[in-house]
Amino acid sequence: MKINLGSEFGRYPAGRYLSDGPYSGQRFREDFLVPALKDSNEPIEIVLDEARGLKSSFLEEAFGGLVRAGYSADELTTRLTFVTRDPSLVDEIREYIQAQQKRQG
Amino acid sequence: MELHFRLESATSNKAPSKNNASVPNEANSKTCETSPPMKKLFTSKKARLIRKQNAVLKTWRKLSLRAAATERRKRKRERKNRARSYTPAIRYCAPEIITVDDPFHRSALLIFLKGLREHYLHHPSRTLLIDFSKTSHLVAGGTLLVYAELNRLITFFSSGVKLRCTEPANERASQVLKQIGIYRICSNQSAVRPVRDDVVHWQVVQGTLVDNSLCAPAVEGFQNRLDLMMIDELLGGLGEAMTNAIQHAYDDVRQDGINYHGEKNWWMFSQAKDGRLSVVFCDLGAGIPTTLPLKRPTLWSRLMHKKPDPTDGDCICEAIIEGKTRTGLDGRGYGLGNIVDVVEHIPSGVVNVYSNRGRYDSRSRGPFDYDDSILGTLISWNVPLRVPQVRGTA
Numbered sequence: 001m002k003i004n005l006g007s008e009f010g011r012y013p014a015g016r017y018l019s020d021g022p023y024s025g026q027r028f029r030e031d032f033l034v035p036a037l038k039d040s041n042e043p044i045e046i047v048l049d050e051a052r053g054l055k056s057s058f059l060e061e062a063f064g065g066l067v068r069a070g071y072s073a074d075e076l077t078t079r080l081t082f083v084t085r086d087p088s089l090v091d092e093i094r095e096y097i098q099a100q101q102k103r104q105g
Numbered sequence: 106m107e108l109h110f111r112l113e114s115a116t117s118n119k120a121p122s123k124n125n126a127s128v129p130n131e132a133n134s135k136t137c138e139t140s141p142p143m144k145k146l147f148t149s150k151k152a153r154l155i156r157k158q159n160a161v162l163k164t165w166r167k168l169s170l171r172a173a174a175t176e177r178r179k180r181k182r183e184r185k186n187r188a189r190s191y192t193p194a195i196r197y198c199a200p201e202i203i204t205v206d207d208p209f210h211r212s213a214l215l216i217f218l219k220g221l222r223e224h225y226l227h228h229p230s231r232t233l234l235i236d237f238s239k240t241s242h243l244v245a246g247g248t249l250l251v252y253a254e255l256n257r258l259i260t261f262f263s264s265g266v267k268l269r270c271t272e273p274a275n276e277r278a279s280q281v282l283k284q285i286g287i288y289r290i291c292s293n294q295s296a297v298r299p300v301r302d303d304v305v306h307w308q309v310v311q312g313t314l315v316d317n318s319l320c321a322p323a324v325e326g327f328q329n330r331l332d333l334m335m336i337d338e339l340l341g342g343l344g345e346a347m348t349n350a351i352q353h354a355y356d357d358v359r360q361d362g363i364n365y366h367g368e369k370n371w372w373m374f375s376q377a378k379d380g381r382l383s384v385v386f387c388d389l390g391a392g393i394p395t396t397l398p399l400k401r402p403t404l405w406s407r408l409m410h411k412k413p414d415p416t417d418g419d420c421i422c423e424a425i426i427e428g429k430t431r432t433g434l435d436g437r438g439y440g441l442g443n444i445v446d447v448v449e450h451i452p453s454g455v456v457n458v459y460s461n462r463g464r465y466d467s468r469s470r471g472p473f474d475y476d477d478s479i480l481g482t483l484i485s486w487n488v489p490l491r492v493p494q495v496r497g498t499a
Contacts (some may be wrong), residue, residue, distance in 0.1 A: 010318075011318070011321075012316070012317035012318045012321055012340065012344070013317075013344075014315045014316070014317045014340075014341075014343075014344030014345075014347065014348065015314075015315030015316075015344065015347070015348050015351070016348060016352065017352075019351075020314065020315040020347075020348060020351050020352065021314035021315035021316045021347070021351070022314070022316060023315075023316070023317075023318075024315065052317070052321065052325075052336065052337055052340045053317050053337055053338075053339075053340025053341040053342075053343065053344050054337075054341060055341035055342070055344050055345045055443050056345065056440065056443050057315075057344070057345060057348040057440075058344070086334075086337075
């Protein structure tokens with residue numbers, strides 16, 4: 001399965017919660033990531049390149065929030081793959097997932 | 106009417122028109138059949154009737170003259186009353202240099218802004234006249250603060266203080282005020298046209314949500330002069346600044362005497378000048394030093410342990426340092442750290458964070474404190490245009 005963040009969700013994702021704005025991390029998680037994870041057990045490829053200005057608030061809420069929603073860091077690391085020209089983005093996303101897992105114990 | 110009829114009848118009896126006589130129409134002939142025959146008047150009676158008619162006309166003329174005089178007197182009285190109740194506009198002189206950097210000019214600017222706020226609070230019925238005549242230099246940060254403050258006052262005090270302004274003697278300053286919309290706010294019909302290259306690139310955006318699609322045109326408009334990574338970084342920084350403004354800045358009351366409970370506004374300017382792009386963002390919330398104890402108690406207690414009486418500059422600095430190191434990834438900060446990261450890897454890129462009395466400057470990487478507060482947070486990025494790509498691609 002493939003999700004193109006820039007073309008399917010929004011070119012300028014930013015913000016954490018639904019109340020922050022129309023392209024928040026929470027909305028991406030609830031409308032795209034969680035349904036995709038629930039639908040099948042296949043790996044999910046997330047294309048980040050077409051989106052502009054990805055930063056911590058959005059990324060933490062979208063991906064770290066998956067751990068808060070009940071998915072384990074191991075499962076997420078196995079199933080989520082990323083397409084980006086900026087490898088530090090992938091490191092950052094994995095860091096948010098691991099940090100949330102550590103927090104939850 | 107009766108009188109007129111009779112007179113006309115008498116006249117027509119005496120000298121009937123040739124046309125009427127030669128071409129009698131049907132209606133006339135019918136009238137002649139049904140109405141009683143005209144009575145021929147004696148000359149003396151006719152003269153009496155004319156005299157009577159003249160007397161009526163004279164009375165009417167006298168009455169209408171009297172009415173006109175009364176109306177004139179009434180209007181004069183009204184004019185006098187208006188003149189008695191007229192109160193001149195209160196004039197507020199804008200500083201010569203509008204900036205938040207230099208302590209002296211910053212003080213002048215903040216006194217000016219305080220004056221505007223006090224006008225709205227204490228003289229809502231008086232016209233507010235901003236005198237820009239001495240203003241010669243508008244720096245992006247200070248100008249954004251003026252724009253934001255005016256916008257906020259107008260939105261909050263919707264009762265409507267009349268706002269006017271005079272134009273600066275300096276042509277460039279006048280063009281900037283026109284370009285960013287200050288003249289429009291002040292209902293000034295200035296004929297000045299923004300044509301200068303260092304003026305036409307000023308752009309203003311404002312919003313109440315985290316929505317980078319609003320700011321994107323102001324940054325992406327320079328995509329032929331900025332590399333993609335830099336556009337990404339600037340938009341990312343703006344997104345984080347918006348998130349901070351919406352989530353934290355308005356959770357406490359701004360110490361300006363106005364109990365504002367409006368929308369969580371932010372404002373943004375972008376300006377290209379001398380081969381550099383300036384992007385300035387601001388909110389008029391409580392400021393980082395005020396919200397830090399409430400929003401980041403752990404960070405606050407750590408700071409208090411280090412420095413029992415931290416200045417505003419210390420608070421900003423601590424929040425930035427903590428944000429920069431939190432992810433443990435180079436160039437990938439968190440919150441305020443993210444905002445500073447924007448120019449971290451760009452040679453000659455500069456970022457300044459002003460909040461209340463404090464300031465963080467990426468060049469000195471340290472805190473600085475002023476005597477007076479901007480009552481809000483202002484972030485300014487300044488990056489060179491046409492720079493090479495600085496981060497590796499996958």
